[in-house]
Amino acid sequence: xxxxxxxxxxxxxxxxxxxxxxxxxxxxxxxxxxxxxxxxxxxxxxxxxxxxxxxxxxxxxxxxxxxxxxxxxxxxxxxxxxxxxxxxxxxxxxxxxxxxxxxxxxxxxxxxxxxxxxxxxxxxxxxxxxxxxxxxxxxxxxxxxxxxxxxxxxxxxxxxxxxxxxxxxxxxxxxxxxxxxxxxxxxxxxxxxxxxxxxxxxxxxxxxxxxxxxxxxxxxxxxxxxxxxxxxxxxxxxxxxxxxxxxxxxxxxxxxxxxxxxxxxxxxxxxxxxxxxxxxxxxxxxxxxxxxxxxxxxxxxxxxxxxxxxxxxxxxxxxxxxxxxxxxxxxxxxxxxxxxxxxxxxxxxxxxxxxxxxxxxxxxxxxxxxxxxxxxxxxxxxxxxxxxxxxxxxxxxxxxxxxxxxxxxxxxxxxxxxxxxxxxxxxxxxxxxxxxxxxxxxxxxxxxxxxxxxxxxxxxxxxxxxxxxxxxxxxxxxxxxxxxxxxxxxxxxxxxxxxxxxxxxxxxxxxxxxxxxxxxxxxxxxxxxxxxxxxxxxxxxxxxxxxxxxxxx
Amino acid sequence: xxxxxxxxxxxxxxxxxxxxxxxxxxxxxxxxxxxxxxxxxxxxxxxxxxxxxxxxxxxxxxxxxxxxxxxxxxxxxxxxxxxxxxxxxxxxxxxxxxxxxxxxxxxxxxxxxxxxxxxxxxxxxxxxxxxxxxxxxxxxxxxxxxxxxxxxxxxxxxxxxxxxxxxxxxxxxxxxxxxxxxxxxxxxxxxxxxxxxxxxxxxxxxxxxxxxxxxxxxxxxxxxxxxxxxxxxxxxxxxxxxxxxxxxxxxxxxxxxxxxxxxxxxxxxxxxxxxxxxxxxxxxxxxxxxxxxxxxxxxxxxxxxxxxxxxxxx
Numbered sequence: 001x002x003x004x005x006x007x008x009x010x011x012x013x014x015x016x017x018x019x020x021x022x023x024x025x026x027x028x029x030x031x032x033x034x035x036x037x038x039x040x041x042x043x044x045x046x047x048x049x050x051x052x053x054x055x056x057x058x059x060x061x062x063x064x065x066x067x068x069x070x071x072x073x074x075x076x077x078x079x080x081x082x083x084x085x086x087x088x089x090x091x092x093x094x095x096x097x098x099x100x101x102x103x104x105x106x107x108x109x110x111x112x113x114x115x116x117x118x119x120x121x122x123x124x125x126x127x128x129x130x131x132x133x134x135x136x137x138x139x140x141x142x143x144x145x146x147x148x149x150x151x152x153x154x155x156x157x158x159x160x161x162x163x164x165x166x167x168x169x170x171x172x173x174x175x176x177x178x179x180x181x182x183x184x185x186x187x188x189x190x191x192x193x194x195x196x197x198x199x200x201x202x203x204x205x206x207x208x209x210x211x212x213x214x215x216x217x218x219x220x221x222x223x224x225x226x227x228x229x230x231x232x233x234x235x236x237x238x239x240x241x242x243x244x245x246x247x248x249x250x251x252x253x254x255x256x257x258x259x260x261x262x263x264x265x266x267x268x269x270x271x272x273x274x275x276x277x278x279x280x281x282x283x284x285x286x287x288x289x290x291x292x293x294x295x296x297x298x299x300x301x302x303x304x305x306x307x308x309x310x311x312x313x314x315x316x317x318x319x320x321x322x323x324x325x326x327x328x329x330x331x332x333x334x335x336x337x338x339x340x341x342x343x344x345x346x347x348x349x350x351x352x353x354x355x356x357x358x359x360x361x362x363x364x365x366x367x368x369x370x371x372x373x374x375x376x377x378x379x380x381x382x383x384x385x386x387x388x389x390x391x392x393x394x395x396x397x398x399x400x401x402x403x404x405x406x407x408x409x410x411x412x413x414x415x416x417x418x419x420x421x422x423x424x425x426x427x428x429x430x431x432x433x434x435x436x437x438x439x440x441x442x443x444x445x446x447x448x449x450x451x452x453x454x455x456x457x458x459x460x461x462x463x464x465x466x467x468x469x470x471x472x473x474x475x476x477x478x479x480x481x482x483x484x485x486x487x488x489x490x491x492x493x494x495x496x497x498x499x500x501x502x503x504x505x506x507x508x509x510x511x512x513x514x515x516x517x518x519x520x521x522x523x524x525x526x527x528x529x530x531x532x533x534x535x536x537x538x539x540x541x542x543x544x545x546x547x548x549x550x551x552x553x
Numbered sequence: 554x555x556x557x558x559x560x561x562x563x564x565x566x567x568x569x570x571x572x573x574x575x576x577x578x579x580x581x582x583x584x585x586x587x588x589x590x591x592x593x594x595x596x597x598x599x600x601x602x603x604x605x606x607x608x609x610x611x612x613x614x615x616x617x618x619x620x621x622x623x624x625x626x627x628x629x630x631x632x633x634x635x636x637x638x639x640x641x642x643x644x645x646x647x648x649x650x651x652x653x654x655x656x657x658x659x660x661x662x663x664x665x666x667x668x669x670x671x672x673x674x675x676x677x678x679x680x681x682x683x684x685x686x687x688x689x690x691x692x693x694x695x696x697x698x699x700x701x702x703x704x705x706x707x708x709x710x711x712x713x714x715x716x717x718x719x720x721x722x723x724x725x726x727x728x729x730x731x732x733x734x735x736x737x738x739x740x741x742x743x744x745x746x747x748x749x750x751x752x753x754x755x756x757x758x759x760x761x762x763x764x765x766x767x768x769x770x771x772x773x774x775x776x777x778x779x780x781x782x783x784x785x786x787x788x789x790x791x792x793x794x795x796x797x798x799x800x801x802x803x804x805x806x807x808x809x810x811x812x813x814x815x816x817x818x819x820x821x822x823x824x825x826x827x828x829x830x831x832x833x834x835x836x837x838x839x840x841x842x843x844x845x846x847x848x849x850x851x852x853x854x855x856x857x858x859x860x861x862x863x864x865x866x867x
Contacts, residue, residue: 058770058771083776088773089773090770090771090772090773091771091772091773096768096772098767098768098771103763103764103765104764104767105768106765106783106787107787107862108786108790108860108861108863109782109783109786117772117774117778121772121774154863156863170772174772174773
């Protein structure tokens, strides 16, 4: 009677959370199957219930959760098992890889100790020496170099990508038939993401295990999945074959979701736009960075050059995308422009004035001409300020406006970022992530700045929300005509907003130029690798790209 | 190797700062004690008139004829040779303290071990039973214990265990360790429980919801391994800072308890010295206490680095 092909069978799963007496639905009537050796992606935006579904398999939900329905693994019912019985399933039958690889490892024990723990769990009779040998073998399988030596190192001595490899090595130790990977590459840079996805693919081939891949990244789905489950507000809206899903999604929501995903097309835009940029180019640059070097002091007397020899120009009405991976120095450039990073060499001219040479009072005045939008609106907005207070503060303090004028202008600004004036008395915690970021944008453009620095403004947002926030930004820029330095790690986002692109690597700009040229036919190896490693939401094309990427590494 | 070098550098830098702190604090104490009104030499003689030549000789003997900074330098010079000076009756401050230290150390360590064992256990239980009646009850009890002034608590315990039940001696050190030390140590430990348990509870609660705990459960680890090995060591990091600093306090600051329980410790000696204007003794004991305190602060660092590998970098 049981379907022999099905390894995991979820039927009518429901999870409710009890929060201070009120019941919140996490997921309802979710049914899905995963066959042996199959990769099934569960996609959806935050709050869609994809992680809750995954956690309920292993009984890892918080204590206030009530689970109904059935989860059968290899014919055995997992729902309602005791903690003791579940321990036999966890790791051994179903392994798990988490989103934040550094936090998922205990910071105070060596990697060797932590892998050893899992190895002993899988093979209790091994001697100490055999455990070490097996641990080193596992590390080498996931591509950690000098595995035996590195067993004595602690998690903080590894990069994020290496930590995720180590987490995968620990899963390997127990060779489970199913691996649940919860956003395994979300916290990683694109080039590292490509490597970790490759490791996952190899592990799958070695163990012939099935993978449940939870992600919001359609590119990752296209890269790895055989089948896709699309979730929204706790319910499954579509289950489809991966190729079919991207070709012709059956649910309208899936179509919307796919449409919202930015893609690197590197195609030239409509004629009108480029003509405008041509005209703007004759103006003097609003931001003119020449030979910029930024140095930070390190404790024992040393210095670290975070940025070196950077030349960069942003003209009026232009959006320049500054791309690079974490640690490449792109954020440091943004900080140097607003006077928050120590400039060791070079000039940073904003609207014709050198930032480095400014005195304290002048710097204050300069802040009026530069607006900044940060990555995380949850922390860049003061939680004790209402929306209106947030926006009127710069108007009154730096702009010298009267209370009434500032309030009126604030309402206009809210309207211009697509928020109704009735939001004015709300506080940040009452807003969604996208609404918060719009408020932050309204605040940044409040004083009609000549330059807007947007540092990863949409990285903390869901794709559909990201699309709307990018629209707001583009729309404002068209109307106000400010110069914009758009800092991002996401090539597709940069491709969709920028006119001009600069690529950073190890504190230097390795390539810059017209967007279509840099992203479409990059000249530098690093840029090529970067472009090739970003997975695109098209399973067929992604397969070809993966080959390109493998040939480049 | 890099880690060892980093540690050496860290300790070296630490010792450097400590030397500065040591000089500054001893100087302040020295000035404070000797700048006090009243002539210690005349106070020594009481009501009897003292011959001017004897006064002069005594002044020279105790360097009191020199300007205060020279007095201080002379004192420092003595310190480097292990000489803490002598009091106005001619007894060396060093030997005065020597007989007192064992009492204070025994008391401090007994109290500290009680505080560690009971305080950490309460914190751990509270964290594991977070939000339950047990958690709230333990919180109330520990707060209550630390709110009652130590002299009230001391007298209460003397009454109960010493007089009523007769299990332990009321005061004095005649019964030696542990009997004579249990009651006073208990009073000190009760006072410190709330801070220790609350720190431990907070750290445990944070760590229990950390990603690595969830990851550990997903690997199939039992509660014992997760809590006993991983959460415990991570949670000890904040608690260890407080506990080590507290040991420093206990080694120097139990004057009231030593008084109530009539224990001839260093605290008692300091108290008597202040009362009888024995300047050299006050300075000597204070200096020794500062040293103890500075040493425990280095200890805090070493323990910290031992527990948390993230701190082991150059």
